[in-house]
Amino acid sequence: MFKLFEATAINGMQLANRFVRSATWEGMAAEDGSCTPRLMEIMTKLARGGVGLIITSHAYVRKDGQAGVLQLGIYKDEFIDDLRGLTSAIHNTSSRIVLQIAHAGYFANPKLTGQMPLALSQVEGYSKSPRKEMTMEEIQDIVKAFGHAARRSKEAGFDGV
Numbered sequence: 001m002f003k004l005f006e007a008t009a010i011n012g013m014q015l016a017n018r019f020v021r022s023a024t025w026e027g028m029a030a031e032d033g034s035c036t037p038r039l040m041e042i043m044t045k046l047a048r049g050g051v052g053l054i055i056t057s058h059a060y061v062r063k064d065g066q067a068g069v070l071q072l073g074i075y076k077d078e079f080i081d082d083l084r085g086l087t088s089a090i091h092n093t094s095s096r097i098v099l100q101i102a103h104a105g106y107f108a109n110p111k112l113t114g115q116m117p118l119a120l121s122q123v124e125g126y127s128k129s130p131r132k133e134m135t136m137e138e139i140q141d142i143v144k145a146f147g148h149a150a151r152r153s154k155e156a157g158f159d160g161v
């Protein structure tokens with residue numbers, strides 16, 4: 001039990017304790033996926049409460065990878081400044097914050113993305129809903145989108161992705 005309160009490190013990231021807020025979608029980002037004061041407030045409260053590491057909710061790396069409403073996004077450079085505000089607020093405490101980067105793929109919401117979800121194949125999975133089978137090139141494009149998202153996260157001051 002007491003170990004929970006001991007400092008530790010993950011790959012060089014120093015943590016004040018072993019409490020981790022697991023990635024949890026809050027539905028508090030703006031409609032375009034940008035960070036809002038409300039989202040910043042809840043994160044700051046968690047940090048002030050003493051949690052060692054915050055993992056943000058899943059942030060979509062490309063617009064066609066949005067899974068749900070008011071989900072955090074990391075698909076364009078314009079979001080970096082606001083996210084830097086968030087990481088600075090967290091770094092004023094002893095907490096660390098990493099960004100969960102994601103593309104919902106087959107589980108993207110066509111009502112939000114305006115297009116058919118992308119999938120690896122036409123093989124029926126959880127449902128029979130329509131999906132577009134990706135080409136190898138399209139898969140590589142998504143890999144690149146993750147790379148760009150990771151670079152944005154670094155520029156925004158996150159401790160990791």
Ligand SMILES: Cc1cc2nc3c(=O)[nH]c(=O)nc-3n(C[C@H](O)[C@H](O)[C@H](O)COP(=O)(O)O)c2cc1C
Pocket residue numbers: 022023024025026056057058100
């Ligand atoms: C409302 C809600 C939103 C969640 N959002 C995410 C998410 O964005 N990313 C993720 O990896 N897991 C997400 N999860 C899963 C949680 O992080 C967690 O793994 C799950 O609730 C199981 O944790 P537990 O065993 O402590 O209940 C979400 C769960 C809930 C209930």
